[in-house]
Amino acid sequence: MPFLGGALLLVGVPALLSFALAFTRYDALGPPQWVGLANFTEALRDIRLGAAIHNSVYFIALAVPLRLVGALLLALLLNRPFRGVGACRAAVYLPTVIPDAAYALIWLWIFNPVFGPLNLVLGALRLPTPTWLADPATAKLVFVGMSLFQIGEGFVILLAGLKSIPREYYEAAHVAGGSRWQAFLCITAPLLWPWLALLTFRDVIHSFQYTFTHAFLMTGGDPYYSTLFMPLLVYEEAFDRFRFGVGSAVMLLMFLLTAVMIAALYRVFRGRGYADAA
Amino acid sequence: MTHSSARQRGAQIGFRPRAVGLALVMTILGALLAGCNTGRSVPGTTRVSFMVFGDPAELAAYRKLVAAFEAKQSEVRIQLIHIPSQKEYRRRLAADFTGGAPADVLLSNYLRFSDLASRGGVEILTPYFVRSTVLREEEFNPLVLKAFTWRNRLYGIPQNVSSLVVYYNKALFDAAGLPYPEDDWNWNDFVRTARALTRDVDSDGRTDQYGLGVEPTLTRLAPFIWQNGGELVDNRLEPTRLRLLEAPAVEAAQWFVDLQVRHGVVPNRVEERAEESEARFLNGRTAMFLNSRRGVPTYREIRGFDWDVAPLPRAKERAGILHSDAYFIARSSRVKDAAWRFIEYACSREGQEIIAASGRTVPSNMTVAASAAFLDPERKPQNSRVFLDTVPVMRAAPQHAGWVDIEEIASDELERAFYGEVELAEALRRTVERTQNVFNEYGPGAVSVAVPPAPGH
Numbered sequence: 001m002p003f004l005g006g007a008l009l010l011v012g013v014p015a016l017l018s019f020a021l022a023f024t025r026y027d028a029l030g031p032p033q034w035v036g037l038a039n040f041t042e043a044l045r046d047i048r049l050g051a052a053i054h055n056s057v058y059f060i061a062l063a064v065p066l067r068l069v070g071a072l073l074l075a076l077l078l079n080r081p082f083r084g085v086g087a088c089r090a091a092v093y094l095p096t097v098i099p100d101a102a103y104a105l106i107w108l109w110i111f112n113p114v115f116g117p118l119n120l121v122l123g124a125l126r127l128p129t130p131t132w133l134a135d136p137a138t139a140k141l142v143f144v145g146m147s148l149f150q151i152g153e154g155f156v157i158l159l160a161g162l163k164s165i166p167r168e169y170y171e172a173a174h175v176a177g178g179s180r181w182q183a184f185l186c187i188t189a190p191l192l193w194p195w196l197a198l199l200t201f202r203d204v205i206h207s208f209q210y211t212f213t214h215a216f217l218m219t220g221g222d223p224y225y226s227t228l229f230m231p232l233l234v235y236e237e238a239f240d241r242f243r244f245g246v247g248s249a250v251m252l253l254m255f256l257l258t259a260v261m262i263a264a265l266y267r268v269f270r271g272r273g274y275a276d277a278a
Numbered sequence: 279m280t281h282s283s284a285r286q287r288g289a290q291i292g293f294r295p296r297a298v299g300l301a302l303v304m305t306i307l308g309a310l311l312a313g314c315n316t317g318r319s320v321p322g323t324t325r326v327s328f329m330v331f332g333d334p335a336e337l338a339a340y341r342k343l344v345a346a347f348e349a350k351q352s353e354v355r356i357q358l359i360h361i362p363s364q365k366e367y368r369r370r371l372a373a374d375f376t377g378g379a380p381a382d383v384l385l386s387n388y389l390r391f392s393d394l395a396s397r398g399g400v401e402i403l404t405p406y407f408v409r410s411t412v413l414r415e416e417e418f419n420p421l422v423l424k425a426f427t428w429r430n431r432l433y434g435i436p437q438n439v440s441s442l443v444v445y446y447n448k449a450l451f452d453a454a455g456l457p458y459p460e461d462d463w464n465w466n467d468f469v470r471t472a473r474a475l476t477r478d479v480d481s482d483g484r485t486d487q488y489g490l491g492v493e494p495t496l497t498r499l500a501p502f503i504w505q506n507g508g509e510l511v512d513n514r515l516e517p518t519r520l521r522l523l524e525a526p527a528v529e530a531a532q533w534f535v536d537l538q539v540r541h542g543v544v545p546n547r548v549e550e551r552a553e554e555s556e557a558r559f560l561n562g563r564t565a566m567f568l569n570s571r572r573g574v575p576t577y578r579e580i581r582g583f584d585w586d587v588a589p590l591p592r593a594k595e596r597a598g599i600l601h602s603d604a605y606f607i608a609r610s611s612r613v614k615d616a617a618w619r620f621i622e623y624a625c626s627r628e629g630q631e632i633i634a635a636s637g638r639t640v641p642s643n644m645t646v647a648a649s650a651a652f653l654d655p656e657r658k659p660q661n662s663r664v665f666l667d668t669v670p671v672m673r674a675a676p677q678h679a680g681w682v683d684i685e686e687i688a689s690d691e692l693e694r695a696f697y698g699e700v701e702l703a704e705a706l707r708r709t710v711e712r713t714q715n716v717f718n719e720y721g722p723g724a725v726s727v728a729v730p731p732a733p734g735h
Contacts, residue, residue: 029397042719113552115553133551223547238372241683
C-alpha cells in the first residue's frame with residue numbers, strides 16, 4: 001500500500017495532469033488555456049512528429065528483437081558451468097551499469113566518422129567506412145547498435161528462467177534420444193516463453209525512453225531529424241520552445257502508441273504467458 | 279508476519295510509525311519552505327538570485343562583478359547561479375518558470391525576451407530606468423535599447439551590443455603569404471582568401487586546413503542577405519512571412535551555400551561531425567571563423583598562434599546582425615528593488631568595465647565601449663574597434679514571438695542545402711512553407727517591436 005500510494009502520488013497524478021495539459025496552451029508563464037485538440041493538429045502538421053514516430057518505431061522494431069535474441073543467446077551460452085563463467089556474466093552485465101552520459105560519449109568517440117577507432121579499423125581492413133552519425137541512413141543504426149550492449153537485465157532474467165527449468169526434463173529428453181536442438185524447441189523455448197513475453201513487453205516500453213539521453217547528447221536529432229525520437233521531441237517542445245501543451249500532446253501520442261504496440265504484442269503472446277494468467 | 283506483529287516488533291526496536299511519518303512531513307515542509315526564496319536570509323540583508331551562463335572566464339567576471347557590488351553596500355547579497363551553456367540556460371529558465379521560482383535577475387537575448395515579455399514573465403523596467411540616477415539613456419546605444427523594448431516599454435537593460443565578425447588566424451595568413459583582411463573587403467576577396475587558405479597539407483587527398491568555418495544557420499546567413507539588398511521578412515514591424523524566395527535573398531543564400539558546395543572552403547558534414555569548425559579554429563586548422571564577441575574569452579586561451587578580428591565582407595552594402603543580451607527581473611521576484619540595485623550596478627560604467635574585461639561583451643554603454651576597458655590594445659583581439667565600426671550598419675532580427683522556431687526550421691533546411699544534400703531552391707521553398715505555419719500559428723498578435731534599420735539604411 002505505501003508503494004502504491006507513493007506511485008500514485010508521484011507518478012500517476014503528475015501523468016494525469018500532463019495528459020490534461022495536452023488540451024491546453026501552456027507556456028509556464030501564465031495559466032493553461034483550454035484549446036481542445038489544437039495541440040494535436042499542430043503537432044501532426046509538423047514534419048518533426050512524423051519523423052519522431054518513424055524513428056521511434058524503427059528503433060523498437062530493430063532493437064527489441066535483436067536485444068532479446070542477444071540476451072537469450074548469451075544466457076544459453078553462459079548457463080553452463082565452466083571456469084570463468086562468473087567473469088563472463090559480469091562482463092555481459094557491465095555495460096548496463098555505465099551511466100548513460102558516459103556511455104553516449106564513449107560511442108560518440110567510437111563512431112567518429114574520421115577519427116573514430118571503428119572506422120580506422122574498417123579502413124585498415126579496406127572495408128567500407130560509413131559516416132555513421134553524419135548520415136541519415138546509418139545514424140539510427142548507431143543507436144540500435146549501442147542498445148545491443150546494454151542487455152544485462154534481460155540476460156539476468158533469462159538466465160534465472162533457464163535455471164528454473166528442472167534438469168530432469170533434459171535428462172528425460174536425452175534418454176528418449178532427443179537432440180539438443182529438439183530439447184531447446186520442446187523444453188527450453190516453451191518454458192522460457194513467459195519470460196520472453198515479459199521481457200518483450202518491458203523492452204518495448206523501455207525502448208521508447210531509451211534513446212533520449214543518447215540522442216540528446218550525441219546528435220540532438222540530427223542529421224535532419226533522422227535521430228529525433230519521440231522523447232527528445234517532447235523535451236524540445238516543452239523546454240526549448242516553452243510549448244508544454246504541444247509537448248504533452250506528443251507525450252500522450254507516445255503513450256497511446258506504446259499502448260497499441262503492447263496490445264498487439266499481447267495478442268501475439270496470448271495463451272503463451274504464465275500458467276496462472278491463462 | 280501480520281501487521282499487528284510487525285507493529286509490535288517495530289515498537290520493540292524503537293520504530294514508531296507516527297513519529298517517523300511526522301518527521302517525514304516536517305522534512306518535506308522544511309525543504310519546501312527552504313526552496314521558497316523570500317529574499318531574507320541574514321537579518322538586515324536581502325538575497326537576490328542571479329542566473330548567468332558562460333564559460334569559466336565569464337563566470338569569473340560575474341563573480342568579480344558580484345564581489346564588487348557586495349563590497350559597495352551591505353544590504354543586498356547576490357546568489358550566483360551558473361549554467362555553462364546558453365542552450366542549457368534556456369532550458370533551465372523554462373524549468374524554473376514552470377516551477378514558479380525563476381531567479382530574480384535573468385539574462386536573455388533579444389530574440390527570446392519578447393516571448394517572456396508578451397507572457398508577463400519579466401518585469402517592465404521603464405519606471406526603474408527613468409528614476410535611476412546611475413543609468414542614463416543617452417549613455418546607451420539607442421539601437422540596443424530599442425531591441426529590448428516591447429510596446430514602448432523597456433524590459434531589459436542591455437549588457438552588450440555584439441555582432442558577427444570574422445576571426446582569423448594570423449599565422450596561417452602569414453604562412454600563405456596573404457595580407458590580413460581589409461576593412462572594406464568584399465565577397466570575392468573573402469572567397470579568394472578562403473580558397474587560398476584551404477589546403478591538403480600532406481597531399482593525401484583529404485583537406486587538412488580549411489579556409490573558413492561557419493554555422494549554416496539563418497542568423498549567420500541574414501547579414502549577407504541584407505548586404506545583397508534582400509530582406510528576411512515582409513514587414514520588419516509586423517512580419518507575416520519570410521522573403522527568402524526573392525532574388526537578392528536567393529543570390530545571397532547561393533553564395534553562402536557555395537562556400538561549402540562549390541568552393542569547399544568549409545568542412546562538409548562528415549568533416550564537421552568529426553571535428554567542429556570552432557575546434558579546428560582553436561587547433562589552428564581553420565583560418566577564419568565567423569562568430570560574435572562570444573568566442574573571445576575562449577580564444578584568449580589560444581597559445582599556439584596570434585589571431586585578430588575583421589569585419590564581415592561586404593556586397594552591395596555593409597550590414598551586420600545584432601547579438602545582444604540584457605538583464606531582466608522576473609515578474610515573480612519578491613525582491614525587485616534589490617534586484618534593480620544590482621542591475622543598476624552591473625550596467626553602470628564600473629559594472630560594464632568589469633564584465634568587458636572578460637572579453638565576452640561589447641559594452642552597451644557607449645562610453646565604456648570607447649574606453650580602454652574594451653579597446654585595450656594589450657588584450658586580444660587587437661582590432662576590437664571592428665565591433666564598434668559595425669554598430670552603424672547593424673540590424674536586428676524581427677522580434678516575433680515565434681522567431682526562435684522560425685530560425686530553427688530555416689536553419690534545419692538551410693543546413694541540408696549547405697552540405698549539398700538538397701538543392702538550395704528546394705530548401706528555401708520548404709523553409710518558407712514550413713515557417714508559414716509558425717507565422718499563422720502565432721498570428722499578428724505575436725509581433726513585438728522589430729528594430730528599425732540604423733540611420734542611413
